[in-house]
Amino acid sequence: MTSIRVRLLLSLLAMLALAAALIGAVTYRNVLGETEALFDYQLRQMALTLRDQGEIAPDQVSTLADEQLDFVVQIWTVDGRSMYASRRHPELPARALLGFANVTAGSQLWRTFSVATRDKVIQVAQPVEIRERLAASAAWRSVAPLLAIAPLMALGIWWLAARALTPLQRVAAGVRQRDEQSLTPLPTGGLPDEVAPLVQALNALLQRLGASLDTQRAFVADAAHELRSPLTALKLQLQLLRRAPDDAARAGALDALAAGIDRAARLVEQLLTLARSEPGAAPALLEPVDLGELVREALVDSHTMAQALGSRLALDAAPGALIDGERPALGALARNLVDNALRYSPPGARVDVRVWREGDGVLLRVDDAGPGIPPAERARVFDRFYRRSNGGGDGSGLGLAIVRSVAERHRAELALDDAPGGGLRVTVRFKAAESGPTAAAPAPTPAEPAVAIAAQRGAAH
Amino acid sequence: MRLLLVEDDRMIGESLRSALRLEGHAVDWVRDAGAADATLSSERFDLVLLDLGLPPGAGPASTTPLQDGLDVLRALRARRDATPVIVLTARDARGDKVAGLDAGADDYLVKPFELDELNARIRAVLRRHSGRAESTLTFGGVVLDPATRQVTRDGEPVLLSAREFAVLEALLARPGALLSRAQLEDRLYGWGEEIESNAVSVYIHQLRKKLGADFIRNVRGVGYFVGTGGPPTADSA
Numbered sequence: 073m074t075s076i077r078v079r080l081l082l083s084l085l086a087m088l089a090l091a092a093a094l095i096g097a098v099t100y101r102n103v104l105g106e107t108e109a110l111f112d113y114q115l116r117q118m119a120l121t122l123r124d125q126g127e128i129a130p131d132q133v134s135t136l137a138d139e140q141l142d143f144v145v146q147i148w149t150v151d152g153r154s155m156y157a158s159r160r161h162p163e164l165p166a167r168a169l170l171g172f173a174n175v176t177a178g179s180q181l182w183r184t185f186s187v188a189t190r191d192k193v194i195q196v197a198q199p200v201e202i203r204e205r206l207a208a209s210a211a212w213r214s215v216a217p218l219l220a221i222a223p224l225m226a227l228g229i230w231w232l233a234a235r236a237l238t239p240l241q242r243v244a245a246g247v248r249q250r251d252e253q254s255l256t257p258l259p260t261g262g263l264p265d266e267v268a269p270l271v272q273a274l275n276a277l278l279q280r281l282g283a284s285l286d287t288q289r290a291f292v293a294d295a296a297h298e299l300r301s302p303l304t305a306l307k308l309q310l311q312l313l314r315r316a317p318d319d320a321a322r323a324g325a326l327d328a329l330a331a332g333i334d335r336a337a338r339l340v341e342q343l344l345t346l347a348r349s350e351p352g353a354a355p356a357l358l359e360p361v362d363l364g365e366l367v368r369e370a371l372v373d374s375h376t377m378a379q380a381l382g383s384r385l386a387l388d389a390a391p392g393a394l395i396d397g398e399r400p401a402l403g404a405l406a407r408n409l410v411d412n413a414l415r416y417s418p419p420g421a422r423v424d425v426r427v428w429r430e431g432d433g434v435l436l437r438v439d440d441a442g443p444g445i446p447p448a449e450r451a452r453v454f455d456r457f458y459r460r461s462n463g464g465g466d467g468s469g470l471g472l473a474i475v476r477s478v479a480e481r482h483r484a485e486l487a488l489d490d491a492p493g494g495g496l497r498v499t500v501r502f503k504a505a506e507s508g509p510t511a512a513a514p515a516p517t518p519a520e521p522a523v524a525i526a527a528q529r530g531a532a533h
Numbered sequence: 534m535r536l537l538l539v540e541d542d543r544m545i546g547e548s549l550r551s552a553l554r555l556e557g558h559a560v561d562w563v564r565d566a567g568a569a570d571a572t573l574s575s576e577r578f579d580l581v582l583l584d585l586g587l588p589p590g591a592g593p594a595s596t597t598p599l600q601d602g603l604d605v606l607r608a609l610r611a612r613r614d615a616t617p618v619i620v621l622t623a624r625d626a627r628g629d630k631v632a633g634l635d636a637g638a639d640d641y642l643v644k645p646f647e648l649d650e651l652n653a654r655i656r657a658v659l660r661r662h663s664g665r666a667e668s669t670l671t672f673g674g675v676v677l678d679p680a681t682r683q684v685t686r687d688g689e690p691v692l693l694s695a696r697e698f699a700v701l702e703a704l705l706a707r708p709g710a711l712l713s714r715a716q717l718e719d720r721l722y723g724w725g726e727e728i729e730s731n732a733v734s735v736y737i738h739q740l741r742k743k744l745g746a747d748f749i750r751n752v753r754g755v756g757y758f759v760g761t762g763g764p765p766t767a768d769s770a
Contacts, residue, residue: 297623297624300623300644300645301542301544301545301623301644302544303644303645304542304545304623304644304645304646305542305544305545305548306645307645307646307647308544308545308548308549308552308645308648309544309548311552311647311648312548312551312552312555312648315552315555315648317555325551328544328547328548331544332544335544
């Protein structure tokens, strides 16, 4: 029973039945009261007239004669012999209680009025059933019109409900037409107030879906486009290898091919990392993470690259820099920041990484010795596949996009500045974990950690 | 032939440069739109291989930075420079191809591509550009086939080194036209390649030995040409 129409219809019919019953009952009661008063009066009048004048008054003759009303007049002598009976009603007792009385005679209840004179007893009687029948028929007459219009009202309700629900069907048809290709908002014009909020909510959902789909599509398109470059390089490198005229050329081509494969693998890896940290990816599994420790592990991964470049990685991590975060995503963030810093710094340069607590925040800062990024370009470097025009190397163009995506996922603030040494300074400000030892531990000097564990790695000179 | 390669991707650029050198071309390589525009404004190339997705950069003549390869191409054609251009790009939508060709590209090749196809298209574009219908260069019984890189003299194969082949190809492209030593060096060496002194003279000498002493003629102090009759006027190109 889920149809609004059917429910409305049944409710209406139930209410009609209830109303009819109520009206009928009230009418019956009222009419019964009136007829009782009226007929009691007539019983009494007839009896008194007979006593005083010895005959029925002319205006009462017809009433008495009316078999429908079934008045019975009996007269007895004082010693109980029947002197007169207007109609034979053998079941009526031959004796009478004076005044009004209800007498059961046979299967019937009678209303009687009796008076006594010196020599006779006069009784006028009427079956109570007559009065009830009259009241019942009056009640029926008052209810009948209601019952007569009930089917009409049912039809009306059926039609009205159908009309009222048309907008819903229109909305349903509209929603059916939508698919992942067309997420245009549903029209809201002419909708009843009750349906409009539903459609507005649907439209908001469609819009969010559309935005999410657009993001995904753009991502896939970008990814497909960007995969072309490493694949083109691989293809060329392979063809060069096949054409190599001598061993030296062959060895060179092999090295190039290996580098090309590394690069393609790294791009795919970065794409996966980005896809995992994009909005709409699986929800975050937050755990308490010591950012200093995590960065230390990330530096171990970057060590090889630093060594190859002869660059130095310096870590200054204050203890207890706890945040709530996703360990793998944060690792990717740290690795990408450090790799970027190494990649854009000249070989042999020093990259400074610092992790510390400040107020209710935990900060991660990476200073490199590269060319820096002019302020005008800073907003764009976080875009996917954005590569700086003077930037060398084979960066995937995804590093900073991953950093931004992970930062957004952790509601961290990301800032680019000039490093004191002239390079780029990237600062990520996380919210410190709410629980854990650091919340209770006092911060002696918030700006500069009093105790710092300095770890220097990769000093390959 | 002297080619300009405009490609921002280091690996693709290096591989293409190596591959094109194997074909005997002198290859110069720039990596952004501004450098491409600057180079094309100041130097002459037989053909340009142009990537469309380039980092932007300001050219010498333009006030606004050139945004991508299409801008480079438009600027080139706006200078009424007819240097043939083959677009090499990952943009494969039909609209991109139409835009590229309409902006003045002579051909369009979508990455990733086969080197064989690229080489064939380079030969075809050069052939069309020089106004020839046949795929071989012929003069005085010498036939040079750029596709197979074979040279015959009166039907007999002649073995040439890559650089000898490049010199002969340049001379045969326009018989009678005079090419200076510097112009020939341009065809042989890209930027950064060590130019051996008197290399051109050496290659000319080798070619004369293989093709006949008077096949290549010279105008003393000016340059070389293949052809009969007196010295032609210097080629302004």
